[in-house]
Structures are given as structure tokens and as C-alpha cells.
Amino acid sequence: MSGLSVGMLLFLVSVGMSLIFGVTRIVNLAHGSFYMVGAYLMVTLVEVLPDRPWAFWLALLLAPLGVAALGGVIEIGLLRLIYRRDPLMQLILTFGLILVIGTLVLLAWGPDNKSVSRPEALAGSVRVFGQPFPSYYLLVLGLAPLVAVALWLVFYRTRFGMLIRAATVDREMLGALGVNVSALYTQVFMFGSWLAGFGGALAAPTVAVALGMDSDVLTTAFVVVVIGGLGSFAGSFISALLVGLLQSFGILIFPAISIVLLFAIMAVVLIVRPWGLLGRPEE
Amino acid sequence: MRTRVKCATPALAVLSMLLVLITAVGPAAAQGRSPIRIGEINSYSGLATVYTFPYKEGLLMAAKEINDAGGVLGRPIEFIFRDDKLKPDEAVKAARELVGQEKVDFLAGCISSGVGLAISAYAKEAKTLYFATHCQTSRLTWDDGHRYIAHTTNNVNQYVRALAKKAATLPYKKWAHISPDYEYGHNVWDEFIAYLKHLKPDIQVMQENWPKLGETDHSSYVTALLQSGADAFISSVWGAQEIAFVKQARPFGLFEKVHYISASVGNPDELEPLGKEAPVGAVTPGFAWYDDGMQKRHPKLADWVKKYTDRTKKDPTLGASWGYASAYIITEAIKRAKSAETDKVIAALSEGYEMEFPWGKVIMRGCDMQAIPPQWVGVVKMNAQGKPVLADIEETHGKDVIRSCDEVAKLRAAAADKKK
Numbered sequence: 015m016s017g018l019s020v021g022m023l024l025f026l027v028s029v030g031m032s033l034i035f036g037v038t039r040i041v042n043l044a045h046g047s048f049y050m051v052g053a054y055l056m057v058t059l060v061e062v063l064p065d066r067p068w069a070f071w072l073a074l075l076l077a078p079l080g081v082a083a084l085g086g087v088i089e090i091g092l093l094r095l096i097y098r099r100d101p102l103m104q105l106i107l108t109f110g111l112i113l114v115i116g117t118l119v120l121l122a123w124g125p126d127n128k129s130v131s132r133p134e135a136l137a138g139s140v141r142v143f144g145q146p147f148p149s150y151y152l153l154v155l156g157l158a159p160l161v162a163v164a165l166w167l168v169f170y171r172t173r174f175g176m177l178i179r180a181a182t183v184d185r186e187m188l189g190a191l192g193v194n195v196s197a198l199y200t201q202v203f204m205f206g207s208w209l210a211g212f213g214g215a216l217a218a219p220t221v222a223v224a225l226g227m228d229s230d231v232l233t234t235a236f237v238v239v240v241i242g243g244l245g246s247f248a249g250s251f252i253s254a255l256l257v258g259l260l261q262s263f264g265i266l267i268f269p270a271i272s273i274v275l276l277f278a279i280m281a282v283v284l285i286v287r288p289w290g291l292l293g294r295p296e297e
Numbered sequence: 298m299r300t301r302v303k304c305a306t307p308a309l310a311v312l313s314m315l316l317v318l319i320t321a322v323g324p325a326a327a328q329g330r331s332p333i334r335i336g337e338i339n340s341y342s343g344l345a346t347v348y349t350f351p352y353k354e355g356l357l358m359a360a361k362e363i364n365d366a367g368g369v370l371g372r373p374i375e376f377i378f379r380d381d382k383l384k385p386d387e388a389v390k391a392a393r394e395l396v397g398q399e400k401v402d403f404l405a406g407c408i409s410s411g412v413g414l415a416i417s418a419y420a421k422e423a424k425t426l427y428f429a430t431h432c433q434t435s436r437l438t439w440d441d442g443h444r445y446i447a448h449t450t451n452n453v454n455q456y457v458r459a460l461a462k463k464a465a466t467l468p469y470k471k472w473a474h475i476s477p478d479y480e481y482g483h484n485v486w487d488e489f490i491a492y493l494k495h496l497k498p499d500i501q502v503m504q505e506n507w508p509k510l511g512e513t514d515h516s517s518y519v520t521a522l523l524q525s526g527a528d529a530f531i532s533s534v535w536g537a538q539e540i541a542f543v544k545q546a547r548p549f550g551l552f553e554k555v556h557y558i559s560a561s562v563g564n565p566d567e568l569e570p571l572g573k574e575a576p577v578g579a580v581t582p583g584f585a586w587y588d589d590g591m592q593k594r595h596p597k598l599a600d601w602v603k604k605y606t607d608r609t610k611k612d613p614t615l616g617a618s619w620g621y622a623s624a625y626i627i628t629e630a631i632k633r634a635k636s637a638e639t640d641k642v643i644a645a646l647s648e649g650y651e652m653e654f655p656w657g658k659v660i661m662r663g664c665d666m667q668a669i670p671p672q673w674v675g676v677v678k679m680n681a682q683g684k685p686v687l688a689d690i691e692e693t694h695g696k697d698v699i700r701s702c703d704e705v706a707k708l709r710a711a712a713a714d715k716k717k
Contacts, residue, residue: 016516016545116343125346127537129544129570139548145520148548221513222540222570226344230511262517 019151021258022158023217027231028238029165029250030209036182036245037202040093040104044111046232047119048207052081052214053223054119057128070133078211085207089200097199112228120225128223154216161212162251169247178202182245234261237276241283243293253291330368332375333637335627336395338388338406338416339431341380345408347536347566348616352408352431353378354609355620369628370635376624377401383408385415392419402637403428405627410434410481420445426639430623431616434484438667439705440712445639447630447646447666449623451695453481456582457488457560458698459672463580463691464489464529464558465496473527473555475506475518475542477534482507485533485560492698503527511538519546522555529556540567543576552576563675563687565614575685579677584615584656585687588675594657594692601655622654626661626668658694664702669695 031045059073088111096103131137132150139146169175177198180188189195213231221227238257242249260276283291337356339349356376364373377399381388388407395401404420404427407413413432420427421443428447429437435452472490476482486505494500504525506518512534519542522530534542539562546552557576561567563583568575585591586602605613605621629652631637633645649663657671671694675687700708 016514020514120342120346125350127347127540127566127570129540129572129574131572131574137548139550146549148545150548220541220544222537222544224344224537224540225346226511226537227513230513262514 016147016151017259017262018255019154019158019258020261021255022154023213024231024234024238024258025251025254026158026161026213026216027210028235028242028254029162029247030206030213031235032239032242032245032247032250033178033209034203034206035239037178038093038097038199039101040097040108041101042206043105043108043232044088044115045206045210045235046228046230047112047115048081048085048210049214049217049231049235050119050223050225050228051084051115052077052211053130053218053221053227054123054128054214055080055211056130056215056218057123057223060130067133067135074215077215078208081211081214082204082208086200086204088207089203093203094196094199112232116225116228125225130218130223132219150219154220157216161209162247165247174201234276237280239290241280241290243287243290245294246290246292249290249292330372332373333369333403333631334375334377334399334401335403335405335428336379336392336399336401337376337430338379338381338391338395338404338412340383340408340412341378343383344537345383348614349408349431351609351611351614352616352620354611355605355613355617355622356430356624357620358605358608359621359624363624363628369631370637372637374624374628374631376405379406381406381409381412383412385409385412388412388416389419392416392423396423396425401425403627403639403642405430405623407432410436413437414441417441417443417446424639426642428623428627431619434480435488438665439700439708442665442705442709444643447661449626449661449668450619451670451672452667453484454488455669455695455699456672457485458492459693459695460531460558460560460580460582460674461489461492462496462693462698463674464493464531467529467556467580469528469556470497470499471501471503471527471529473502473504473506473522473525473530475508475515475522475530475532475534477510477512477538478507479510482510482533486531489531489533489560508534508538513538513541515542515545518542519549519551522546523549523551525555527555529558531558531560532562533560535561536566540570543567543571544574547574547576552578556580563677565612568677568685568687571685573679573683573685575677575679577677577679577685580674581677581687582672582674583687584613584618585673585675585690586613586618586656587686588688588690590690591656591673591692595655597655618654618656622652622659622668622670625652625654626659630661657692660696662702665705667699667705669699671695672698 027049031042034042055077056073059076063069063073096107136150136153139148177193181198185195238250238254242253341349360374360376368374379391381391392404404416404425407416407429408431410432413429416427417437426445428449430449433451433453435454438446438448474486476486506521508515508518557579559579559581562579563581586598592599602613630642630645634641646666647663649661651658651660660669662669671692673690673692675690677685678688680686
């Protein structure tokens with residue numbers, strides 16, 4: 015069960031990464047940093063807002079929006095300049111962003127570990143199949159699939175979603191048809207950042223908010239995206255659950271090789287289906 | 298061609314100005330009382346800064362006091378800081394630069410044990426004396442010890458044995474543990490269970506948990522501990538990972554069912570963020586400078602705390618006290634040697650000495666150049682303001698639990714055999 019909720023958090027982060035890659039073809043290495051900023055914003059908002067039950071929920075709403083704004087600034091100010099450069103340049107830029115954001119977080123929030131308390135109502139545990147289960151995880155289990163369904167609706171039932179799908183197939187053609195591709199890129203990048211920020215804000219009460227949480231999540235999100243297929247949303251969902259469960263139960267079943275297991279599965283997927291479980295082969 | 302010349306002229310001008318500056322500064326610094334220079338390598342960026350920033354404050358505070366009082370041998374001491382980025386290779390690069398170009402007299406620093414061992418290996422090769430000031434593995438001065446390394450702070454052996462000594466007084470026979478699966482985690486568990494069995498032979502180990510270092514989800518270990526049948530467990534996960542562990546274990550009611558003994562949860566970097574989620578009742582070591590009993594036993598402590606908070610606007614930590622003590626221990630060695638020459642300082646250290654600090658006596662033992670400070674173990678409680686603190690502090694001195702010089706000699710011999 016807790017493996018499922020870990021998987022859900024991973025899904026939020028990796029689907030954002032996958033979305034950004036699908037449309038802009040940029041592998042956003044700073045995605046883990048957005049996750050970290052989301053968690054830190056959550057800390058500050060919970061501190062600043064009055065000590066009321068609704069403060070937590072308002073913070074959970076605002077923190078990801080803050081990350082989305084940050085994503086917007088970065089897209090317009092930096093990424094826009096290098097879409098046409100070779101992919102190596104883009105990797106160097108987003109890698110640089112990891113270091114810059116990491117240092118800025120240290121300057122803004124200081125070196126101390128932080129923590130967000132769970133809202134009073136979700137601090138305890140409930141019994142599921144006779145086992146105690148932290149009730150906060152139920153929230154995660156509920157919210158993340160909600161986001162997944164919302165994503166699906168946006169992609170397949172709205173014009174915005176149609177444009178995004180079109181952009182993943184043929185950007186030039188979309189531009190030639192008179193769509194403002196550069197505005198679309200900004201929106202997609204902000205949306206992807208929002209997802210990472212939401213993942214971070216939602217994860218904050220279950221972990222310590224500390225420097226270094228960016229690289230932890232980045233590695234795992236990468237594995238999720240690669241297994242699921244870059245640019246595939248359903249793939250991200252399935253593989254995030256797989257990885258989440260593997261991380262929780264792999265340890266119980268194969269304690270000695272649980273860390274290797276994750277990467278072994280990734281390797282097998284890459285050999286059998288280099289484009290991931292549900293990805294499309296590149297032409 | 299013209300444009301190139303245009304660009305080159307200002308560049309040359311700047312360059313020549315720089316050269317003038319360098320030549321002007323060079324001899325001036327060498328005049329008069331030239332400082333004793335110590336290259337300090339530590340992790341000043343990234344996730345370890347929670348420990349290294351207070352440590353550096355303590356170090357600088359002591360350096361200022363020493364220099365205001367006239368320095369040592371009439372010379373001021375000066376620390377030259379380098380960031381090791383928590384990586385052994387970066388640390389060794391910095392050490393080479395400090396010794397080769399900066400011409401420092403000594404090396405100091407380290408938070409990560411891996412980094413400390415790497416600098417130590419370099420120091421041995423470069424024949425430069427290295428003071429390990431912040432990392433804690435016992436291997437530094439024992440298994441991997443040599444002539445050019447001194448350790449100015451606690452090692453794992455002392456505080457884990459102090460904790461095991463306390464654990465032996467608790468009415469528990471069945472034990473389990475959760476330790477991160479790397480050098481430090483294995484070190485703590487091995488030392489703890491060996492000493493506990495030595496003090497109380499009928500101890501049973503029910504179950505073991507080895508999460509990876511930096512694991513973020515501990516639910517399966519929490520379940521395993523709940524089902525282990527153990528009366529108590531020791532944890533050596535630390536920092537952000539232990540905070541996550543505590544937050545995840547609480548809803549399962551783990552701490553009510555199995556008594557929590559921890560190597561680090563009493564440190565403020567964990568207790569403060571945990572706040573009302575702190576594990577009340579946990580037995581753990583820590584530097585509880587705010588405790589009434591501590592302040593009564595050590596009358597000068599309150600004064601020192603005030604000086605530190607006035608200077609930094611922050612409460613002191615164990616790391617801050619280590620930084621402070623390290624600067625004084627290094628200075629004392631130079632004073633006793635009546636020289637800053639490496640061989641003479643090593644000779645002074647090898648004779649051993651004792652120093653009084655606001656928190657008690659620290660022994661620098663001659664045989665392994667290892668510091669032996671007082672050890673404290675307490676219990677996590679909530680104070681009147683609802684903030685978690687360490688209370689019921691019991692003090693043991695490291696000298697009563699640490700391995701003897703003979704045992705250290707055996708460890709070194711065994712390690713040397715292994716290398717062959």
C-alpha cells in the first residue's frame with residue numbers, strides 16, 4: 015500500500031518530465047529541483063499562513079503554482095534561447111540549473127533540515143486489511159489518480175490537449191498552421207513544473223525537506239520515464255507504480271539486490287523495447 | 298587587425314595592474330608576524346551544510362579569541378577554507394592545492410568519513426599533518442591510522458559505547474536495528490551490539506534492517522520492526538533520512554510498541570524540524586547545552602553559549618562545539634611544540650595532553666592522537682513550550698569506554714596484515 019503512494023508521487027514528477035520532453039524535446043534535468051522548490055515553498059507557506067486547518071490545503075494549492083511561475087520564468091528567460099541548439103547544450107543548461115537552484119535554495123532557506131507537519135485530521139493511521147496504514151498516504155493515493163484523470167481529460171478532450179499532442183508529433187507543421195508554438199511551449203513547461211512542484215508539496219509531510227532531495231527524486235523519475243517511455247503518459251503511470259512497489263517490496267523479497275533490481279529492470283526494458291513500455295519508436 | 302589590438306590593450310592594462318597588485322601585496326603579507334596557516338577542507342555547499350556552517354562558526358569564534366589574545370608563538374592562526382563538495386576526489390584536489398600552492402602548515406576539516414580517509418591518505422603521502430575535525434569514523438586514527446593524522450573530535454566507538462552502556466541499563470533483552478547500508482551504519486551496529494553483549498551477555502538479536510543511505514520510504518522497515526518481536530531497536534539512520542523515518546513510523550505507533558534508541562535523533566538538526574512529531578521517550582546522545590543539569594555540572598557552559606549566540610544569532614550545536622574545540626586543540630599542539638614544524642607538533646601530540654572546555658575535559662591521547670571528550674546520553678521530551686528537547690542527561694567520559702591503546706595497536710596490526 016505505501017508502495018502505491020510512493021508510486022503516485024513518482025508519477026506526478028515523472029509525468030511532468032515526460033510531458034516537457036514530449037513537446038519541447040528538452041530533457042529537463044532541473045525537474046528534481048522543481049520538486050525540491052515545491053517542498054520548500056510548502057514549508058514556508060505553512061509557516062507563514064495562520065495556524066488553521068485550512069492553511070495546509072491553501073499551501074498545497076499555492077506552492078505548486080509558485081513552482082509553475084518559476085518554470086515560466088526559466089522557459090522564457092533561458093530555454094527559449096536554445097531550442098534549436100544541439101541537445102548537448104540543452105543538457106548542459108538544465109544541468110547548470112540544478113546547481114544554480116540548489117545554491118539559491120541554500121541561500122534562501124539556509125542549510126537546516128525542514129519539515130512540514132501533516133494536517134491534524136490526517137496525522138494518524140487507519141486500519142486497512144487489519145494493518146495500520148498512515149491516513150496521509152490515503153490522501154496521496156486519492157489525489158494523484160485524480161491528477162491522472164484530469165490530465166487524460168485535458169489531453170484528449172480539450173483543444174489545448176490536442177495542440178500538445180500535435181506538437182509532440184510535428185512542431186513545424188503546427189507552427190505553419192498558425193498556432194503560437196512558443197506560447198504553447200511556455201504553457202507546457204509551466205504545467206510540467208507545476209506537476210513537479212505538486213509532487214514536492216504533497217511529498218513534503220512524509221519526508222524531511224532538505225538539500226539533496228532534488229537529485230534523489232531526479233534519478234528515480236528518470237528511471238520511471240525511461241521504463242514507461244519518454245513522452246508517454248500512461249507509460250509513466252504504469253512504470254511509476256511499478257517502481258514504487260518495487261522500491262517498497264523489493265527490499266522485503268530480495269533485500270540484497272533491491273537497489274540493483276530497479277536498474278536491472280530498466281536495462282531489460284531498454285534492450286527489449288528501447289522506446290519504453292508504452293513509448294513510440296523515434297523515426 | 299585593428300579591433301584585435303583595441304581589445305588587447307585594455308586586457309594588457311588590467312593584467313599589468315593585477316601584476317602590480319600581486320607584487321605589492323606579496324611582500325607586505327610576509328612582513329611582520331606571518332600567520333600559521335591551516336588549510337580547512339569541508340563540505341560548504343549542498344546537504345552537509347546543516348552541520349558544517351555551525352562548525353565553521355565555532356572554529357572562527359575560537360580563532361578570533363586565540364588571535365585577540367596574541368595568537369600562538371606570537372603568530373596569528375589563519376584558516377583557509379575550501380569546499381570538498383562531499384567528494385573524496387575534490388577534497389584531495391583541494392588538499393594538493395593548499396599544500397602545493399598555498400603552502401599551508403597543516404590540513405584540517407572533513408564531515409564525511411570517506412572524505413576524511415581520503416585526505417588522511419594524501420597527508421601521509423605528502424608528510425603534512427592533518428587534523429580530522431568533524432568526521433567520526435574510528436578508522437581514521439585506528440585501523441588506517443598513521444603518523445600524520447590526529448583526530449580532534451569524538452569517534453564512533455566512544456559515543457556508540459556510551460549509548461550501549463545506557464542501553465544495558467534498560468530492561469530489554471530482545472533487540473533489532475535499522476542502519477543505513479554503508480560504512481557508518483555497519484560501524485555503529487557492530488560496535489553497539491558487541492559492547493551491549495559484552496555488558497549483558499543474554500542479549501538476543503531478533504531482526505536486522507539495512508535500508509540504503511538516503512532511502513526516502515521506510516514503510517516496509519517499520520512494518521518489519523513492528524513484527525520483529527523486539528523490545529527495543531537502535532537506529533543509525535541520520536539527518537534528513539532519520540526525520541523521514543520518524544515521520545513515517547509515527548502513524549504506525551512504532552515508538553509506543555518498540556523502544557527507540559537512536560545514535561543521532563537528539564541533535565537539533567533533527568529535533569527542531571520534527572517539532573511536535575518528535576519521538577518522545579527515545580534514548581539518544583546529544584549536546585544539550587540548555588539542560589539545567591548540564592549547566593550545573595559545567596558552570597562555564599552558559600557563558601560560552603551566550604558568546605556563541607551573540608556572535609551568530611543562532612543556538613549552538615554539537616558541531617559548533619567541535620569546531621571551537623578543534624581550533625584550540627590544534628593551537629595547543631603548536632604551543633607545546635614551541636614550533637609550527639610538522640615533526641615537532643607530531644611529537645607534542647604523541648605525548649598527549651588534556652584541555653578544559655566549557656563542556657568538560659577533552660583528552661588528546663598520545664598513542665593514537667585521538668581526542669577523548671565527555672559523552673552525553675539523554676531522553677527526548679517535550680518542554681513547557683511544547684518544543685522537543687533532550688532531558689535526563691547522563692554523562693560518561695569517553696576515557697571510561699574507549700578502546701585502550703593496546704587494542705588500537707592490535708587493530709592497526711590487523712589492518713596492516715590485511716593490506717599485505
